Amino acid sequence: MTEVTNTPNRPVSVVGRIADTLQLLQDSMPIQRRIVRAGDSVYQVGQAFGSLYIVNSGYFKMVNLSGEGREQVVGLYFKGDWLGLDGIATSHYACDAVAMDTGEVWAIRYDALIQAAVRTPALLTVLHETMSRELTREHDSMLSLCTLPADARVAGFLRYWTDALAQRGQRTDQITLRMTRAEIGNYLGMTLESVSRALSRLARGDVIRFTEKGRRDIHIPQVEALTAFIQGATVAPMAGALH
Amino acid sequence: MTEVTNTPNRPVSVVGRIADTLQLLQDSMPIQRRIVRAGDSVYQVGQAFGSLYIVNSGYFKMVNLSGEGREQVVGLYFKGDWLGLDGIATSHYACDAVAMDTGEVWAIRYDALIQAAVRTPALLTVLHETMSRELTREHDSMLSLCTLPADARVAGFLRYWTDALAQRGQRTDQITLRMTRAEIGNYLGMTLESVSRALSRLARGDVIRFTEKGRRDIHIPQVEALTAFIQGATVAPMAGALH
DNA sequence: CGCGTTGTTGAACGACGTCAAACGTTGTGG
DNA sequence: CCACAACGTTTGACGTCGTTCAACAACGCG
Numbered sequence: 096m097t098e099v100t101n102t103p104n105r106p107v108s109v110v111g112r113i114a115d116t117l118q119l120l121q122d123s124m125p126i127q128r129r130i131v132r133a134g135d136s137v138y139q140v141g142q143a144f145g146s147l148y149i150v151n152s153g154y155f156k157m158v159n160l161s162g163e164g165r166e167q168v169v170g171l172y173f174k175g176d177w178l179g180l181d182g183i184a185t186s187h188y189a190c191d192a193v194a195m196d197t198g199e200v201w202a203i204r205y206d207a208l209i210q211a212a213v214r215t216p217a218l219l220t221v222l223h224e225t226m227s228r229e230l231t232r233e234h235d236s237m238l239s240l241c242t243l244p245a246d247a248r249v250a251g252f253l254r255y256w257t258d259a260l261a262q263r264g265q266r267t268d269q270i271t272l273r274m275t276r277a278e279i280g281n282y283l284g285m286t287l288e289s290v291s292r293a294l295s296r297l298a299r300g301d302v303i304r305f306t307e308k309g310r311r312d313i314h315i316p317q318v319e320a321l322t323a324f325i326q327g328a329t330v331a332p333m334a335g336a337l338h
Numbered sequence: 339m340t341e342v343t344n345t346p347n348r349p350v351s352v353v354g355r356i357a358d359t360l361q362l363l364q365d366s367m368p369i370q371r372r373i374v375r376a377g378d379s380v381y382q383v384g385q386a387f388g389s390l391y392i393v394n395s396g397y398f399k400m401v402n403l404s405g406e407g408r409e410q411v412v413g414l415y416f417k418g419d420w421l422g423l424d425g426i427a428t429s430h431y432a433c434d435a436v437a438m439d440t441g442e443v444w445a446i447r448y449d450a451l452i453q454a455a456v457r458t459p460a461l462l463t464v465l466h467e468t469m470s471r472e473l474t475r476e477h478d479s480m481l482s483l484c485t486l487p488a489d490a491r492v493a494g495f496l497r498y499w500t501d502a503l504a505q506r507g508q509r510t511d512q513i514t515l516r517m518t519r520a521e522i523g524n525y526l527g528m529t530l531e532s533v534s535r536a537l538s539r540l541a542r543g544d545v546i547r548f549t550e551k552g553r554r555d556i557h558i559p560q561v562e563a564l565t566a567f568i569q570g571a572t573v574a575p576m577a578g579a580l581h
Numbered sequence: 582c583g584c585g586t587t588g589t590t591g592a593a594c595g596a597c598g599t600c601a602a603a604c605g606t607t608g609t610g611g
Numbered sequence: 612c613c614a615c616a617a618c619g620t621t622t623g624a625c626g627t628c629g630t631t632c633a634a635c636a637a638c639g640c641g
Contacts, residue, residue, distance in 0.1 A: 159477045163572050165485040169477045181477065183470035190477060209462065219452065219462075226469040227426035233476045234402045234412045234424065234433060240483055241527035242408040245597065275619065284484035286598055291621055309606080310620065329406050488629065519588065532629060534589055552638085553588065 109262035113175030116221050120149065120203060123218060124211040127202040137178055137192040137200055144182030146202040150174050153198015154273045156282075157181075158191040168282040170233070173259045177225050195273040240284050247328035248283045249293035253303065253313065254321045261318075271312050297324070352505035356418030359464050363392065363446060366461060367454040370445040376516075380421055380435040380443055387425030389445045393417050396441015397516045399525075400424075401434040411525040413476070416502045420468050438516040483527050490571035491526045492536035496546065496556065497564045504561075514555050540567070 120126060128151070131137060137148050140160055150172050157170040157178070169190065172178060182188040183205065212218040239251050253270070261267040272279070276287040283290070294313075297303045302320045306312040315321065363369060371394070374380060380391050383403055393415050400413040400421070412433065415421060425431040426448065455461040482494050496513070504510040515522070519530035526533070537553075540546045545563045549555040558564065 157477075159481050161481055161485070161572075163569050165481065165572055167477075167481040167484050169480050180470055181474050184467045184474060185471075189474045209459075213456075216452075222466075223469075224427045226466075226473070227423055228428075230469070230472060230476070231424050231427060231432045233473070233480070234400075234410075236480065237412045237476070237483065238402050238404055238408065238410040240480065241410050241524070242404070276621095277619085281484070287620085288599085288622085289597060292597095295621075326406050329404075329408055518586095529630060530588080531590085531631085535629090538589075 109175075110264045113263065116175065117149065117151070117201075119215070119217060119221065120201065123215045124203060124207050128199060129202055130199050131194040131197070133194055133196050135194045137194065138182070138188045139191050140188055142188050144179070144186045144188055144205070146179060146204050147208065148178040148192070148200040148202050150176045150178065151199040151201055153200075154195040155198070155200075156193050156195055156274070156278070158193060159189070160191065166281070168278060170229075170236075171256075171259075171282070174263055177229070180226055180229060195278075242329070243325065244328055245283075245285050245289050246293045246296055247325045248285070249279070249290060250297060250302065250321050250324045250328075252279060252283055253297075253315065254318065254325065257315060257318055257321075267315070267318060269306075269312065269314050300324070352418075353507045356506065359418065360392065360394070360444075362458070362460060362464065363444065366458045367446060367450050371442060372445055373442050374437040374440070376437055376439050378437045380437065381425070381431045382434050383431055385431050387422070387429045387431055387448070389422060389447050390451065391421040391435070391443040391445050393419045393421065394442040394444055396443075397438040398441070398443075399436050399438055399517070399521070401436060402432070403434065409524070411521060413472075413479075414499075414502075414525070417506055420472075423469055423472060438521075485572070486568065487571055488526075488528050488532050489536045489539055490568045491528070492522070492533060493540060493545065493564050493567045493571075495522060495526055496540075496558065497561060497568065500558060500561055500564075510558070510561065512549070512555065512557050543567070 127146075129137075129148075131153065137155065152174055155172040155176075155178060156168050157172065159167045159169045161167075172192075178192045178200065179188060181190055208218060208222065212222075239248055243251060256270055256272070257267045260270060274282070276290045280287045280290045294303070294310075298305055301316065302324050304314040304316065306314055370389075372380075372391075374396065380398065395417055398415040398419075398421060399411050400415065402410045402412045404410075415435075421435045421443065422431060424433055451461060451465065455465075482491055486494060499513055499515070500510045503513060517525070519533045523530040523533045537546070537556075541548055544559065545567050547557040547559065549557055
């Protein structure tokens with residue numbers, strides 16, 4: 096009686112994997128816990144690399160800064176996700192990792208991890224699978240960014256968020272976005288107005304519903320409707336449920 | 339008097355790093371060489387994961403397929419780059435890796451690599467840095483995709499290609515694209531017509547020049563002009579050199 | 582030589598961005 | 612408790628960048 100939606104190509108219980116990983120880390124190496132508040136950054140671009148951070152609670156975004164001031168949200172991170180992997184190559188973090196809410200991260204020294212891996216090879220497996228999964232996830236982001244129209248990208252964003260919660264064993268019919276329309280738009284490569292309009296259209300088509308209090312809480316009657324909307328956009332753009 | 343452009347946050351000689359890595363692999367574990375021809379795939383999505391592939395020569399693209407038939411070029415790979423890292427997480431490759439020209443890859447078994455790493459820890463460093471660099475590269479792709487107008491994206495693509503060649507010690511003033519306009523467009527999230535027009539405009543502004551023979555060979559008078567064009571687009575869109 | 586593939590260019594359309602106005606929410610200080 | 616400001620969101624009108632559709636040109640190949 097697992098509560099978890101069974102997504103293809105994923106272990107049946109992601110909850111289990113995350114719990115196991117956290118336990119494994121805790122057992123095999125020193126861990127530094129750190130509480131962060133909304134807006135705090137776990138690390139910043141250019142800072143000397145030393146540690147990886149595993150999200151224990153809260154919601155985080157990864158922001159990539161270009162030299163000329165353009166900035167881009169390149170990833171969202173939930174419990175069990177790792178932060179700081181981009182720093183390994185150059186010994187300096189390449190992004191900012193920013194908390195979108197109060198949360199806790201576990202800092203582990205990278206060198207300590209490598210040393211511990213000699214005695215506990217499973218650590219290596221975990222690290223590699225994490226990085227590999229991250230690569231695949233970004234490939235999927237690029238696919239969405241490049242092939243989906245704005246409305247479908249927003250729908251895809253909502254489904255990604257609910258999937259992430261579902262995999263962590265939380266209720267999936269109701270989500271509270273920790274991001275402003277501007278942040279969502281940045282992440283999805285569009286303006287905040289487009290995000291707002293897309294959400295309004297999704298609500299009009301009853302794919303989502305706004306709760307009475309606040310437009311940041313979103314009720315999702317059935318996830319399948321979201322998925323259908325995304326796919327519908329690729330076949331016959333805008334033919335789905337809309338006014 | 340080094341021929342290599344000195345990009346920030348990168349070792350001075352990438353040529354050296356690549357050569358060292360190839361040598362290290364060759365010395366410490368069994369390698370299976372494999373010749374591929376244009377259009378051949380090194381591996382395909384869904385195929386059981388077992389090996390990583392290091393590009394020894396040629397040009398490769400990574401293609402991500404969605405269930406509903408959308409497809410997206412998510413990366414370009416040159417000598418020294420690794421293919422197959424996306425397969426580690428699920429034990430199945432998540433993309434297609436396709437040769438864009440005749441080339442050679444070195445196949446190494448992932449399990450053999452992990453075992454060899456016990457005696458040669460440098461192998462681990464190489465693997466981790468490679469994956470980390472790959473993550474950063476994709477963050478940069480997303481930044482370009484989301485924040486740059488079409489013309490600048492094409493300019494960025496050309497600069498990425500020339501940088502890759504320059505880092506490998508090849509001439510940088512002249513490049514031969516191994517991709518059709520459609521492939522470039524797919525990679526950059528736009529149509530082939532937009533790519534063609536962007537190239538024409540860049541040529542009109544003398545940022546690039548077409549060689550007399552074929553529109554696939556592109557001459558680049560000075561890379562700085564490309565860079566300036568990209569940055570110009572972010573500050574005052576379309577204010578650069580154009581008709 | 583004829584034909585398929587690839588690339589270029591033009592014209593019309595449409596999706597999305599820009600600009601602007603109005604409203605709701607939250608927090609702060611009088 | 613209210614007034615006010617700062618911020619976030621929604622919605623409309625309008626402009627534009629990029630797509631779509633189409634015709635044509637340049638190769639490469641049988």
